[in-house]
Amino acid sequence: MKIPKNFLNTTSIARYREYLKLLPSMKQENTRIITTLILTFFAMSFFGIFAINPTISTIVKLKKQLADSHLVYANLKTKIQNLDSLQQQYKIIESDLPLLQEAIPNNPKAPILAGEILGLAKEKKISIKSLDLSEAPLTPNKSKAILSFGFSLEAEGSYQELIDFSKDLTNISRVLTVESITLSKSSDSNQLILNLRGKAYFKY
Numbered sequence: 001m002k003i004p005k006n007f008l009n010t011t012s013i014a015r016y017r018e019y020l021k022l023l024p025s026m027k028q029e030n031t032r033i034i035t036t037l038i039l040t041f042f043a044m045s046f047f048g049i050f051a052i053n054p055t056i057s058t059i060v061k062l063k064k065q066l067a068d069s070h071l072v073y074a075n076l077k078t079k080i081q082n083l084d085s086l087q088q089q090y091k092i093i094e095s096d097l098p099l100l101q102e103a104i105p106n107n108p109k110a111p112i113l114a115g116e117i118l119g120l121a122k123e124k125k126i127s128i129k130s131l132d133l134s135e136a137p138l139t140p141n142k143s144k145a146i147l148s149f150g151f152s153l154e155a156e157g158s159y160q161e162l163i164d165f166s167k168d169l170t171n172i173s174r175v176l177t178v179e180s181i182t183l184s185k186s187s188d189s190n191q192l193i194l195n196l197r198g199k200a201y202f203k204y
Helices: 013-103 110-123 159-169
Strands: 127-132 147-157 176-185 192-202
Touching: 110 127, 110 147, 110 159, 147 159, 159 176, 159 192
Parallel strands: none
Antiparallel strands: 127 147, 147 192, 176 192
């Protein structure tokens, strides 16, 4: 709105005073509007924080859960691959497991070992004078994974028969180790006497 140049000259003092009375009212109105806008903006910001904060927290939690899920999935995938590999290896050795269980049985099985030794002696045509398996334990010692017990025998035969027996003794189905061997001449015949000490292994 353009005010004429002679506005003040043509306006009476009384009317001029009326215009002046309007100025404070306009100022108060502008102040009230600005104050309202400021308070509205503040209220929106204040309540907006409370409204947005749970959403932000939920997003952060979901992201963390997603990262954890990816980690769990990767670990499970690795375990599945390892299990598949173990299963393939098991299939390869599955046919050999009975032999392994026979070689290292779940208990001493001293009578079965005695029968194998006597059977080998008969095959090699030597005479077993004594066989001592008394060191075989009656109660398990579970502090060790693989256990053993000592045995000793005395046999009579020719030199070659006794040597063949000693060699084949470590090739029976049971895992054995020979610790000492001595040969001496029999006082009753021309045969030789074999004294052998060894160990047999088992597990519980």
